[in-house]
Amino acid sequence: MLDGFRSLFDGKTLDGWKMMPRLPVPRYPGEPFQGLEGEALDEAKKNVGKWTVVDGAIVGEQYPAGSGVGAYLVSEEAFGDFELMMDMKPDWCTDTGFLVRTVPDGNPGLQILCDHRPQGGIAGFYGNGVAGIHGMPFAIDAEVDENNIPIRLVSADPTADRVELSEKTHAILDYAADVEDFLKVWKVNDWNTFKVRVEGRIPKLTSWVNGLKISQLDTAELKWDNYDAEALWGMLGRKGRMSLEVHNNGNNDWLGKSRWWPGAQVRWKNIYIKEL
Numbered sequence: 001m002l003d004g005f006r007s008l009f010d011g012k013t014l015d016g017w018k019m020m021p022r023l024p025v026p027r028y029p030g031e032p033f034q035g036l037e038g039e040a041l042d043e044a045k046k047n048v049g050k051w052t053v054v055d056g057a058i059v060g061e062q063y064p065a066g067s068g069v070g071a072y073l074v075s076e077e078a079f080g081d082f083e084l085m086m087d088m089k090p091d092w093c094t095d096t097g098f099l100v101r102t103v104p105d106g107n108p109g110l111q112i113l114c115d116h117r118p119q120g121g122i123a124g125f126y127g128n129g130v131a132g133i134h135g136m137p138f139a140i141d142a143e144v145d146e147n148n149i150p151i152r153l154v155s156a157d158p159t160a161d162r163v164e165l166s167e168k169t170h171a172i173l174d175y176a177a178d179v180e181d182f183l184k185v186w187k188v189n190d191w192n193t194f195k196v197r198v199e200g201r202i203p204k205l206t207s208w209v210n211g212l213k214i215s216q217l218d219t220a221e222l223k224w225d226n227y228d229a230e231a232l233w234g235m236l237g238r239k240g241r242m243s244l245e246v247h248n249n250g251n252n253d254w255l256g257k258s259r260w261w262p263g264a265q266v267r268w269k270n271i272y273i274k275e276l
Contacts, residue, residue: 005085005272008075008242011056016077019048020106022070022248025129028226029235047071049246057089057269060096060246066262070248072099072106078239081199081276087191091264092142092150093117093257095247098268099128100198100205101240109240110219112196112207114266118142118258119156119163122182123194123207123214124173130236131227137176137215139165140183148261150188155179162255172224175206175216185210191269199276202233244268 008016021044026033036044049071050063062069079100090096095115102109108129113121118141127133139156158165170176186192186209195208202220206213220229246266249259 002085002272002274004274005083006274007272008077009058009269009271011269012053014051014053014058014073016075017051017058017244018074018076018104019051020072020074020243021045021048022072022107022246023105025108027129028131028228029231031226044069049073054267057267058244058271059265059267060244061263061265062246062260068248068250068253068260070246070260072246073244074102074104074106075242078241079198079273079275080239081203083195083197083274083276084242084272085193085195086271087193087269088114088266089189089191090114090116090266091261092144092148093259093261094264094266095120095249095255095259096245096266097126098194098245099241099243100196101203101236102128102243103236104241106241106243106245109236109243110203110205111245112194112205114194116266117255119160119165121164121169122186123209124169125205125207125215125217127227127232130232131224133172133219133222133224133227134164134169135173135176135215135217136165136169137173138179138182139163140179152188153183153186155183162258172222173215173217175213177212177214181212182209182214185212193270201238202229 099109142150
């Protein structure tokens with residue numbers, strides 16, 4: 001056991017976690033928003049994805065496979081200031097990660113990215129329902145074999161289609177690792193250890209992968225369209241849940257199956273927290 005940390009996953013069951021549907025939310029408090037209603041909402045609430053425990057790991061996937069319907073697995077406990085460590089093993093292509101300081105439904109909240117896909121950001125940050133704030137230290141792609149299995153990760157082509165890394169998404173970070181340093185520590189088709197530190201009423205977030213510091217973002221000082229720190233953190237509160245993500249990729253998703261490859265899975269294990 002890591003000094004001062006305790007486990008949030010027993011390696012055998014989903015005790016302490018709750019499966020939730022991935023429903024749309026307003027981008028920010030007060031946004032004019034037309035969400036799902038009536039039968040469409042009732043039907044969407046029924047799909048909580050597929051979450052199993054296999055070989056000591058939580059496995060998340062769309063249900064049915066290739067349906068384009070995502071989901072969350074949300075902690076029953078809420079946390080304020082903390083350090084969180086977990087091992088992740090995502091398939092290619094998956095748009096995943098985990099949210100912190102989120103609500104009991106699993107969304108909105110702040111996401112630590114594991115966009116293991118073309119033009120993906122790893123260990124940057126995204127604000128689900130938090131004005132869509134997007135901090136990317138770099139963007140990755142992969143060289144893959146005939147079965148779409150990565151041979152190696154590479155730096156993404158900045159002139160390619162569907163580019164999300166920009167001066168804006170890079171500049172909001174207070175610290176951003178160099179992509180070449182990241183590529184040296186990332187273990188392809190294997191487990192990688194993510195760590196995040198969350199501290200403050202309006203939090204500062206810092207992320208690491210395999211011991212390498214990747215990103216830092218101070219949401220108290222952040223400037224972003226429609227971002228009102230007091231309104232947003234008044235909504236989310238001083239403490240929140242954590243939420244493991246399986247992303248949607250419906251018919252109108254601009255990334256298509258590159259967002260979530262049909263049948264793809266993501267895995268989490270060794271989930272530990274130290275409250276500060």
